[in-house]
Amino acid sequence: MFGTSLITSISSAEIKHIEITQDWSAADEEQLMQWNLQIAELKKELEKEDEIASKDIDDINKSMDIERQIWELEEEITKITCPKEAVISSLLSKKLPRNMFGHIDSHINKIKNKTIINITSMEDTSHKIRLNDFFASSGIPIDITTKVDNDIIDILSFSNHRYKDLVSWLKNPSTQFIKKFYPPLKFWGMLPTLIKKDVEDDQSNLREDDSKEHKDNLFALTHSEHQIIALFSEKIKDLETQYNKLVDQTSSFLSKNDRPRARLQQQITQIQKAKKNLELPEDKEMTKSLNALFPQFHDTSITVNIARKEKKILISFFPCEDLEGIKKVFDAFCSDVTIKYKNHKSLHNKGVSLKINLNQREQLLHGISLIPSSEVAFIDAPSMAKC
């Protein structure tokens, strides 16, 4: 940051009135040098600020990457500790009516030693009672909770040591949701056929489900799984430490509302404006005269600046394509007029710029003032009317 002296001197960079015909003095040169130094110093500070900002952006990106790594590791651990379960899902999907229940997803939680089944429900009133009734007949204690988010999801949870009992119960052809509870009225007539078909389906499924059944490691973590989990947990811990450190750094940056960048930029702009006013003050009188002289250029911006060191008048017409017309006027009043087209880089428009010797300013102004403003400029003259 700056010392007070520089800040104080910057405040003196005001837009002062400059006599545009006044010669460029040693004091002006001194002032300009001082401002250039100040701008250089302010720009250095600005660069430092930008470096800090870019480092913080790096830190934010790093922390996001760490967050992703942690999430991936946690996913891997979840895959080991809570593997997907296919047997119950498959059996249940055949037992539960499709017009009432949707997606079924189950997993074994090896840590809590529980089997969890998530069932998406199509309705929100009686499904829970029906599910309770259905599973109550199994005689296995099953805890059912309902989560209502975008979907209605019933979460069923029971102890892993009753897993095989539930599978057996579900495989039993007599276990029928529709048969025992509330079939839709229109199905009553078809019921004997449906039950017969269900029994046949179940018997064929038994063989299929047996092949899917997990072996001994279904509920317990193996030694190597324990090792992987320990390794991943350790890695997650490290990553979390790194993450917290980065978040602390970036949040302290983000919480600093008084970052000096904007102030530095404002100071640079202020000095640059004062510098331009010293080196290239605007010639308002000439601008006014030229605007009156070229009323046809109503869409053209005319700017006149005095290059005090060079002792030149810089005139710009933008946008403008009538170089010849402008040249004719200025050649009438001034010698050594430099005139050229100037293309604006970003706007793809043509403009005309002129350079005239400053010592011809008065004769130019006087000459312009003598051009009659209109064809009938003199007809109202009382003395001529007497003629």
Add this chain to the structure above:
Amino acid sequence: MTNQLFCYWLQGYFEISRTATLNAKQACLIEKKLRSITEELGSFTNWLLQVLEYLKRLQYRPETMNFFLPFIKRSLSTIFLHVIDNSYNTEKSHAELKAIHDGMA
């Protein structure tokens, strides 16, 4: 000489000399005639005097003189059209009179 007589003189001078450009000698002559007006200068003659003084200051630069010549001629023609011709009772139309002033008739 009056303002009006000067206008007649200048009109005649342009008609006779048939000049498309103005030189230093001609400008000096016009200024001399202008300065012989004995009454208060009118708006046109006053402006013309200022133009001639300006041209003298710029040492009768041809570019400047040729720039102002059309303004001088047009302003003089306008004076005839709107002021001098209106002061006469004549059967000639404005268009005819203008053609005469412009050397077309």
